Amino acid sequence: MDIIFHHPTFDTEYWLNRLQQALPQARVRQWKQGDQQPADYALVWHPPVEMLSGRKGLKGVFALGAGVDAILSKLQAHPDMLPDGVPLFRLEDTGMGLQMQEYAVSQVLHWFRRFDDYQRQKQQGQWQPLEDYRREDFTIGILGAGVLGGKVAESLVAWGFPVRCWSRSKKDLPGVQSFAGGEALPDFLHGTRVLINLLPNTPQTVGIINRELLGQLAKEAYVINLARGVHLVEADLLAALDSGQLKGAMLDVFSKEPLPENSPLWAHPGVAITPHVAAVTRPDEAIAYIAKTITQLENGESVSGEVSLQHGY
Ligand SMILES: NC(=O)C1=CN([C@@H]2O[C@H](COP(=O)(O)OP(=O)(O)OC[C@H]3O[C@@H](n4cnc5c(N)ncnc54)[C@H](OP(=O)(O)O)[C@@H]3O)[C@@H](O)[C@H]2O)C=CC1
Numbered sequence: 650m651d652i653i654f655h656h657p658t659f660d661t662e663y664w665l666n667r668l669q670q671a672l673p674q675a676r677v678r679q680w681k682q683g684d685q686q687p688a689d690y691a692l693v694w695h696p697p698v699e700m701l702s703g704r705k706g707l708k709g710v711f712a713l714g715a716g717v718d719a720i721l722s723k724l725q726a727h728p729d730m731l732p733d734g735v736p737l738f739r740l741e742d743t744g745m746g747l748q749m750q751e752y753a754v755s756q757v758l759h760w761f762r763r764f765d766d767y768q769r770q771k772q773q774g775q776w777q778p779l780e781d782y783r784r785e786d787f788t789i790g791i792l793g794a795g796v797l798g799g800k801v802a803e804s805l806v807a808w809g810f811p812v813r814c815w816s817r818s819k820k821d822l823p824g825v826q827s828f829a830g831g832e833a834l835p836d837f838l839h840g841t842r843v844l845i846n847l848l849p850n851t852p853q854t855v856g857i858i859n860r861e862l863l864g865q866l867a868k869e870a871y872v873i874n875l876a877r878g879v880h881l882v883e884a885d886l887l888a889a890l891d892s893g894q895l896k897g898a899m900l901d902v903f904s905k906e907p908l909p910e911n912s913p914l915w916a917h918p919g920v921a922i923t924p925h926v927a928a929v930t931r932p933d934e935a936i937a938y939i940a941k942t943i944t945q946l947e948n949g950e951s952v953s954g955e956v957s958l959q960h961g962y
């Protein structure tokens with residue numbers, strides 16, 4: 650079995666060695682321009698079109714992350730990039746769930762315990778205990794209730810917050826109120842104090858966090874965007890912060906990355922920023938998952954993690 654690997658920034662040597670250890674029967678190599686030798690599986694992130702297109706004998710392509718929007722948008726421009734019938738897989742959790750939980754819980758607690766207000770007071774040399782927020786006024790609404798949204802919901806339920814989620818299909822997650830489909834979106838938003846985005850980037854979700862949506866949240870709401878920058882209309886977010894409709898935003902992803910120097914988001918006091926690090930691919934966990942999935946595929950067993958090209962995630 651032959652496996653080709655391409656990632657623009659990962660430590661390729663490390664990945665090749667660990668993949669080889671996990672799949673001793675395979676021949677693993679870094680894909681280089683001009684390499685048209687046979688391959689059964691391709692492991693990729695931002696793949697050059699020629700790495701995949703027209704490749705015979707390919708049995709599966711693995712995206713080395715959770716989101717497949719970049720691959721799918723390339724596929725739209727080059728429909729022959731993924732040979733017909735070749736499944737595309739993505740990473741399901743592989744350590745990203747825990748990272749998302751850490752990020753979301755720490756930020757929700759930061760706002761819930763009013764550390765943002767106390768920081769402002771500290772800057773003014775002000776010693777002034779503030780009224781506690783109550784959990785019942787701090788409903789967390791999670792857009793997307795898949796692998797990562799589900800994990801984040803679980804961790805916030807454990808902290809005693811009222812948690813609700815919104816997805817395409819109805820969910821049965823312990824302690825979480827589930828809303829499904831476009832018609833249920835207004836009810837989901839009504840009373841949501843902290844909105845956490847973990848949707849995939851699809852034509853249906855681009856620009857979903859806009860003026861209209863933000864206006865339906867509870868007064869002085871907060872937004873955490875952990876998914877993709879294109880979900881959020883940045884100008885609408887800034888306007889909602891300036892009007893007082895929103896009290897704060899924690900953003901990990903941006904419509905343009907790296908965030909341009911002249912973006913007004915940098916200087917806005919209500920906005921905190923991290924550079925797309927909410928959940929990174931952990932090599933060892935990802936390799937274990939890919940090796941397990943390839944072994945299952947080779948044994949003719951069913952696997953999870955296949956991307957629906959129809960739904961775009
Ligand atoms: N910032 C970072 O560092 C990282 C960001 N990400 C982002 O997180 C995203 C989510 O990852 P993951 O949880 O694994 O993805 P999943 O595919 O497991 O979950 C996606 C969820 O979104 C829901 N959904 C999709 N389309 C719609 C729609 N039109 N309306 C309502 N709900 C919808 C799905 O509904 P249903 O369950 O009904 O299908 C599902 O619950 C990734 O796509 C990626 O962009 C991922 C990793 C790191």
Ligand SMILES: O=CC(=O)O
Binds near residue numbers: 716
């Ligand atoms: O943003 C990262 C991913 O894995 O998707």
